[in-house]
Amino acid sequence: MGTSFKPAFLCLWLGAYSLTTGAAPARPSLLISTIEHPQISLIENDLRMAYDRLGITVQFTQVAGEREFMVGNRGEVDGIAAKFSLVEQQLPEMLKVNVPLMNVEVYLVCAADTVCQQPILDDPKQTVALLGGENAMSFALRHRKAQRLELVSHEQILKLLEIKRIKYAVVALSYENIQMIDSGGIQISLPAVYSDMVFHYLHRRYVDLIPSVERELGKVVRDSQSNRADMH
Incomplete structure (x- = not known):
């Protein structure tokens, strides 16, 4: 994670156009x-x-x-x-x-052939994966008793569910676009655990x-x- 980022300043937006005769200014x-x-x-x-x-x-x-x-x-x-x-x-x-x-909702998602019910979120014997850091997923679990397993990306979570390396996770999804999720090996428990814009x-x-x-x-x-x- 040593990538460095260079701010893309809007110099052209401020009027610093090319002085080359006839040259069209580049887009900021x-x-x-x-x-x-x-x-x-x-x-x-x-x-x-x-x-x-x-x-x-x-x-x-x-x-x-x-x-x-x-x-x-x-x-x-x-x-x-x-x-x-x-x-x-x-x-x-x-x-x-x-x-x-x-509008994005936080859902409990489960591996195939797993009982996918929201009471597991309050079971301290269960482990639920989520995206690491302070985010909507951690906010949704703030009062829940299940143990947390923080992972690095939604993609990693979905992949581990598909291959049954983990049983449970919470992920942020827009349900109206749920067809974009390849749900062959994943169950989604309704209703959402949390919802926000x-x-x-x-x-x-x-x-x-x-x-x-x-x-x-x-x-x-x-x-x-x-x-x-x-x-x-």
């Missing part, structure tokens, strides 16, 4: 962190479309969920693709783009950009949600 660029998650591509697509309307290119870099707080607050990335609003107090150097991106965050050096991003991202998200609803 932002570096946005994401986590490994089966459904993150939907949010990435919405962000690309919104920033494209503003003439800004976005590049995504995958970061472990617990490290997003560090790289965000240090300004090593320009923004975070999506975080639950409940953790924003851990992002003092980041500003919320006040457009709900997706996720939001996009930008470093505070882009405070002047927030209103424009909120305007365009709001349009994109409404269109995307409408299109996905038509497909169901």
Whole structure:
């Protein structure tokens, strides 16, 4: 995890255009962190479309969920693709783009051929895997008695469930897009354990950009949600 990130400053946004005669100015660029998650591509697509309307290119870099707080607050990335609003107090150097991106629920998921019922979350003899760090999954288990096994990514959790290396986990999923999860070896227990909205965050050096991003991202998200609803 020794990767270093270089902030993508919007120098062109501030008017530092190329002095070369006849040369078209390059598009400004932002570096946005994401986590490994089966459904993150939907949010990435919405962000690309919104920033494209503003003439800004976005590049995504995958970061472990617990490290997003560090790289965000240090300004090593320009923004975070999506975080639950409940953790924003851990992002003092980041500003919320006040457009709900997706309603994401925390579910108990279980390996195939396992009794998948939520009372196991209160059984101190059981172990439940979750994404490491302070996040919606740890928040959902805050009053539960089961032992915790912290892993590095949603992808790792789903894989270990499929091959039955673990029996139980809690993961954050958008149920309306649940078909994106290959559930051949996984059971999902209903209802959700916890539910909340996720939001996009930008470093505070882009405070002047927030209103424009909120305007365009709001349009994109409404269109995307409408299109996905038509497909169901």
